[in-house]
Amino acid sequence: xxxxxxxxxxxxxxxxxxxxxxxxxxxxxxxxxxxxxxxxxxxxxxxxxxxxxxxxxxxxxxxxxxxxxxxxxxxxxxxxxxxxxxxxxxxxxxxxxxxxxxxxxxxxxxxxxxxxxxxxxxxxxxxxxxxxxxxxxxxxxxxxxxxxxxxxxxxxxxxxxxxxxxxxxxxxxxxxxxxxxxxxxxxxxxxxxxxxxxxxxxxxxxxxxxxxxx
Numbered sequence: 001x002x003x004x005x006x007x008x009x010x011x012x013x014x015x016x017x018x019x020x021x022x023x024x025x026x027x028x029x030x031x032x033x034x035x036x037x038x039x040x041x042x043x044x045x046x047x048x049x050x051x052x053x054x055x056x057x058x059x060x061x062x063x064x065x066x067x068x069x070x071x072x073x074x075x076x077x078x079x080x081x082x083x084x085x086x087x088x089x090x091x092x093x094x095x096x097x098x099x100x101x102x103x104x105x106x107x108x109x110x111x112x113x114x115x116x117x118x119x120x121x122x123x124x125x126x127x128x129x130x131x132x133x134x135x136x137x138x139x140x141x142x143x144x145x146x147x148x149x150x151x152x153x154x155x156x157x158x159x160x161x162x163x164x165x166x167x168x169x170x171x172x173x174x175x176x177x178x179x180x181x182x183x184x185x186x187x188x189x190x191x192x193x194x195x196x197x198x199x200x201x202x203x204x205x206x207x208x209x210x211x212x213x214x
Contacts, residue, residue, distance in 0.1 A: 025063055027053040032070040036120035071124035072135035079142040086146055087156045097211045099150040104203040112196050119190045147175035174210050181206045
């Protein structure tokens with residue numbers, strides 16, 4: 001991730017932040033990502049994040065109440081970038097099964113590229129306090145609308161508000177089930193229960209079972 005200051009995700013950033021505050025948040029998030037990449041979830045200690053970002057610990061707490069909040073902020077940025085990629089290069093395939101399978105294969109490859117960071121993010125999502133509910137909702141809504149877009153062979157509409165429903169009720173339910181399967185498979189990979197290829201294989205099976213007629 002670039003060290004340049006980028007405006008945080010609109011849905012989750014405090015309103016009317018000054019440029020200096022945005023830069024401070026950027027340094028905090030980048031420092032947490034760097035620590036996660038080098039040592040996983042345990043390495044992301046708020047005091048260390050504060051030291052690495054050059055921000056006082058008390059100031060850090062003004063923006064984030066836990067390391068889970070920082071990691072979820074980072075993963076939502078990742079999801080925004082994934083949406084942009086899927087808009088530019090939508091999943092290919094003649095059928096919904098082919099397109100959704102390719103989507104999850106590509107999402108998995110991108111996610112596991114940084115193993116320690118992926119482990120930190122998964123643990124952060126799994127153990128997140130209630131204060132991260134909005135961030136968790138953003139993560140799931142972005143993932144759902146990418147899955148629905150793949151089902152319908154449509155371009156992801158990143159300009160639409162996240163809260164705006166996409167697809168039919170059944171498509172939304174299918175997307176939700178597939179999200180849960182993907183998350184469970186990724187947790188299995190992080191825990192060492194199976195290799196990355198198993199994640200892709202199980203997602204292909206799940207997609208086929210849900211989208212193909214018996």
